[in-house]
Amino acid sequence: xxxxxxxxxxxxxxxxxxxxxxxxxxxxxxxxxxxxxxxxxxxxxxxxxxxxxxxxxxxxxxxxxxxxxxxxxxxxxxxxxxxxxxxxxxxxxxxxxxxxxxxxxxxxxxxxxxxxxxxxxxx
Numbered sequence: 001x002x003x004x005x006x007x008x009x010x011x012x013x014x015x016x017x018x019x020x021x022x023x024x025x026x027x028x029x030x031x032x033x034x035x036x037x038x039x040x041x042x043x044x045x046x047x048x049x050x051x052x053x054x055x056x057x058x059x060x061x062x063x064x065x066x067x068x069x070x071x072x073x074x075x076x077x078x079x080x081x082x083x084x085x086x087x088x089x090x091x092x093x094x095x096x097x098x099x100x101x102x103x104x105x106x107x108x109x110x111x112x113x114x115x116x117x118x119x120x121x122x123x
Contacts, residue, residue, distance in 0.1 A: 075110045082107075084114045 085107035092101025
């Protein structure tokens with residue numbers, strides 16, 4: 001075997017060798033199972049009858065047969081309230097004060113509004 005026709009490797013020429021992308025190394029795969037489909041037929045369980053809707057205080061949360069879904073607040077916080085809420089959460093985390101952090105979380109959930117200008121906020 002003659003080595004005259006063989007090109008020198010990258011370690012001899014100083015060239016950098018880059019790895020090949022996975023699409024060149026591995027072959028394509030095939031899927032043998034059907035994709036998961038959502039039930040869309042009538043009576044498939046996507047609606048809750050009105051007579052099954054309960055208030056939170058009427059539900060035994062320890063019952064494993066009952067699924068409790070808490071709805072988001074009806075009122076979305078404004079941009080100004082979001083800024084205030086995030087600032088309170090960050091401040092509460094930095095100062096290790098759970099009361100300040102919880103107040104910010106309540107503002108972000110829309111359960112509480114920000115105090116008016118001029119009123120004092122106890123930190």
